[in-house]
Amino acid sequence: MDIEEKEIGFSTVPFGPQHPASGHFHALLKVEGEMVHELEPHPGYLHRGFEKLMEYRVHPQNCALVDRADVLDPFSCELGYTNAIEKIAGLEIPERGRYIRIIMAELGRILSHMTWIGVLSMVLGFDSANKIAWGDREKILRLNEIATGGRLYPCYLCVGGVRRDISQEFVDETSKALDYLEGQLSFYDYFVFKNETFVMRTEKVGRMSAKEAIDLGATGPNLRACGIDYDIRKDEPYEVYPKVSFNVITRDEGDAYARSLCRRYEIAESISIVRQLLNNLPDGAFRVELSPVWAAPEGESYFCLESARGEKCFHVVSDGSPCPYRVKIRAPSFLHTLSEFPYLAKGSTIADIPAIYWSLDSCPADMDR
Amino acid sequence: MINEITSLLKSKFPDSLLNVVSEDKRITLLVKKEELHQILSQLKDTGFNHLSDVTAVDYIDEQEFELIYHLWSHREKIRAIVKVRIPRESPTVKSVVDLWTGAQMHEREDHELFGINFEGNPNLSPLFLEDWEEIPPFRKDFDTRKYVKEKYYLEEEGYPVAKG
Amino acid sequence: MKKLTPKVIKSKGEARAWSFWVINYFTACGFMELLPWVGSGYDMERFGILPVPSPRHADVFIIAGYVTKKAAKRIKMIYDQMASPKYVLALGSCPMTGGMYWDSYATIKRIDEVIPVDLWIEGCPPKPENIGHGIVMATNVVKGGFEGH
Numbered sequence: 161m162d163i164e165e166k167e168i169g170f171s172t173v174p175f176g177p178q179h180p181a182s183g184h185f186h187a188l189l190k191v192e193g194e195m196v197h198e199l200e201p202h203p204g205y206l207h208r209g210f211e212k213l214m215e216y217r218v219h220p221q222n223c224a225l226v227d228r229a230d231v232l233d234p235f236s237c238e239l240g241y242t243n244a245i246e247k248i249a250g251l252e253i254p255e256r257g258r259y260i261r262i263i264m265a266e267l268g269r270i271l272s273h274m275t276w277i278g279v280l281s282m283v284l285g286f287d288s289a290n291k292i293a294w295g296d297r298e299k300i301l302r303l304n305e306i307a308t309g310g311r312l313y314p315c316y317l318c319v320g321g322v323r324r325d326i327s328q329e330f331v332d333e334t335s336k337a338l339d340y341l342e343g344q345l346s347f348y349d350y351f352v353f354k355n356e357t358f359v360m361r362t363e364k365v366g367r368m369s370a371k372e373a374i375d376l377g378a379t380g381p382n383l384r385a386c387g388i389d390y391d392i393r394k395d396e397p398y399e400v401y402p403k404v405s406f407n408v409i410t411r412d413e414g415d416a417y418a419r420s421l422c423r424r425y426e427i428a429e430s431i432s433i434v435r436q437l438l439n440n441l442p443d444g445a446f447r448v449e450l451s452p453v454w455a456a457p458e459g460e461s462y463f464c465l466e467s468a469r470g471e472k473c474f475h476v477v478s479d480g481s482p483c484p485y486r487v488k489i490r491a492p493s494f495l496h497t498l499s500e501f502p503y504l505a506k507g508s509t510i511a512d513i514p515a516i517y518w519s520l521d522s523c524p525a526d527m528d529r
Numbered sequence: 530m531i532n533e534i535t536s537l538l539k540s541k542f543p544d545s546l547l548n549v550v551s552e553d554k555r556i557t558l559l560v561k562k563e564e565l566h567q568i569l570s571q572l573k574d575t576g577f578n579h580l581s582d583v584t585a586v587d588y589i590d591e592q593e594f595e596l597i598y599h600l601w602s603h604r605e606k607i608r609a610i611v612k613v614r615i616p617r618e619s620p621t622v623k624s625v626v627d628l629w630t631g632a633q634m635h636e637r638e639d640h641e642l643f644g645i646n647f648e649g650n651p652n653l654s655p656l657f658l659e660d661w662e663e664i665p666p667f668r669k670d671f672d673t674r675k676y677v678k679e680k681y682y683l684e685e686e687g688y689p690v691a692k693g
Numbered sequence: 694m695k696k697l698t699p700k701v702i703k704s705k706g707e708a709r710a711w712s713f714w715v716i717n718y719f720t721a722c723g724f725m726e727l728l729p730w731v732g733s734g735y736d737m738e739r740f741g742i743l744p745v746p747s748p749r750h751a752d753v754f755i756i757a758g759y760v761t762k763k764a765a766k767r768i769k770m771i772y773d774q775m776a777s778p779k780y781v782l783a784l785g786s787c788p789m790t791g792g793m794y795w796d797s798y799a800t801i802k803r804i805d806e807v808i809p810v811d812l813w814i815e816g817c818p819p820k821p822e823n824i825g826h827g828i829v830m831a832t833n834v835v836k837g838g839f840e841g842h
Contacts, residue, residue: 180746184721203656206761208759209673209799211667212666212797213794216796291732311820374579376630390603464608486586488584498634677795
């Protein structure tokens with residue numbers, strides 16, 4: 161019996177806000193059969209008007225609020241806000257405070273990448289790697305608790321340094337945790353990154369060239385996977401990065417597998433950075449004491465840093481009062497989700513959509529603020 | 530390299546550059562609104578191929594918005610900040626979507642939160658808010674605490690208690 | 694030879710309490726402390742709790758974190774599609790009174806206005822031990838025959 165070929169029309173499929181693979185983000189896919197023709201993003205399910213809320217609070221309150229701007233990498237937000245304010249006022253932070261800040265920031269980067277390994281494995285159907293990665297993440301949350309008292313949103317950095325000193329117990333536990341994680345990396349290589357199924361599901365998926373990536377506004381590991389070595393820790397160094405030595409990881413292919421490998425090798429580099437800083441930790445003060453209603457002088461500043469997702473910048477305008485006049489957070493996930501994801505989804509199949517989305521490592525709370 | 534860029538811009542746009550500040554790896558320019566698109570196009574040809582951000586600040590006392598474009602050059606590793614002032618009454622400016630594709634979403638966000646109109650942007654529909662009927666929320670004359678206290682809280686014994 | 698008698702489940706409350714299926718809708722910053730429960734840190738699967746993708750299969754709706762006005766409509770739609778008996782757990786201080794974003798123009802301050810809540814767990818975000826305590830309380834109440842609002 162001959163089967164007639166009928167015309168398959170277009171249909172709209174929601175990649176909805178309630179979906180195991182989408183975070184809290186909504187997209188409408190225009191689909192013909194299995195091929196995606198267009199993707200229309202609808203963000204806004206997590207919008208709080210963050211930058212407006214910060215205009216009503218003084219600086220210590222803002223330091224507690226701002227680490228919820230990127231829920232998967234809170235230390236980078238605190239680092240950006242405090243550095244921007246200190247640049248306006250011309251404050252000099254003691255050396256020990258700077259070292260502690262970057263130790264916590266790099267541990268935050270490892271935490272974010274472990275969460276990312278878990279989520280990407282879950283959407284590719286690899287549940288075991290998900291459970292193991294989210295179990296290993298507990299080691300770093302335990303370190304946060306020893307140093308700051310809070311597991312996830314510690315509000316540890318303040319304008320002038322860090323709130324408390326780190327103890328010898330923290331230094332010992334960190335060394336043990338870093339040894340454990342370094343051993344786990346070879347396990348993840350064997351179990352996830354060299355796994356035939358993982359490679360097949362991510363190789364040649366979501367590919368972009370270097371020129372397209374720059375035009376769409378990509379930063380972070382997404383851009384470094386296309387061959388451009390843009391890392392703010394090397395190009396516009398801040399805090400103590402000139403004193404540590406590390407490599408910038410780039411690859412050439414520009415697909416999902418290249419992005420995954422960039423992040424995996426970045427974990428190894430971060431472990432090396434933290435070890436170097438712990439070995440050379442200076443003694444002395446860790447904080448410049450300021451009153452809670454301390455006001456920065458009039459002026460504005462623009463501070464850029466490299467978070468786990470990409471280029472995060474804080475533009476702060478101060479008018480001489482204890483509350484800032486305007487704060488703008490340039491979130492890396494904004495362009496990853498709203499500019500690169502629709503471009504990469506054109507021409508792919510429905511089954512590849514979660515793999516493309518999570519290989520770009522975007523956080524919906526960071527996108528909406 | 531920074532001196533070459535500033536002298537090139539000063540020779541091509543002598544009337545539009547109001548203020549130029551050069552630091553170690555950064556140039557900050559304050560320009561007039563009329564030749565903004567040409568200046569940005571010239572900067573892109575000189576090598577500033579990455580548009581980081583398009584920001585707006587509301588200076589309500591001077592009745593002006595300040596639009597700020599942050600650019601980065603991958604080749605020379607220099608940052609350029611271009612500022613322009615537009616009147617607050619009917620804020621309109623030409624869009625830069627033809628130069629950088631990523632600018633479309635930044636301009637859409639500024640349109641929704643500040644009310645600035647970008648001519649040439651293909652899609653300026655609301656991004657974050659649904660059924661929003663007040664003025665654009667990031668303007669300085671929108672008091673978010675007053676709005677929230679009226680809508681969601683009852684004033685009992687001098688402090689707000691959530692309605693429910 | 695000793696006779697082995699199996700444990701008999703005596704009531705439907707007990708059967709329900711050992712298989713809470715949670716709808717896979719994870720909201721906001723308060724959700725981050727549920728990740729150890731999903732992963733192998735605290736592992737909720739040994740209590741019979743699984744995340745499921747469809748509202749028709751779920752018993753429990755966990756609202757972890759703040760809820761915006763845009764998301765509130767969708768939460769009501771999902772809640773209406775779940776089949777009785779259904780339970781709602783609210784985690785964190787944001788669904789209770791507004792929490793840290795009390796002065797935000799885009800969030801709703803009490804999730805009570807949208808759907809009825811059975812258990813409130815405090816914290817910002819609540820630690821995993823707090824959430825475990827809440828789950829144990831919910832299990833005990835459901836064993837006693839509670840069938841939700």
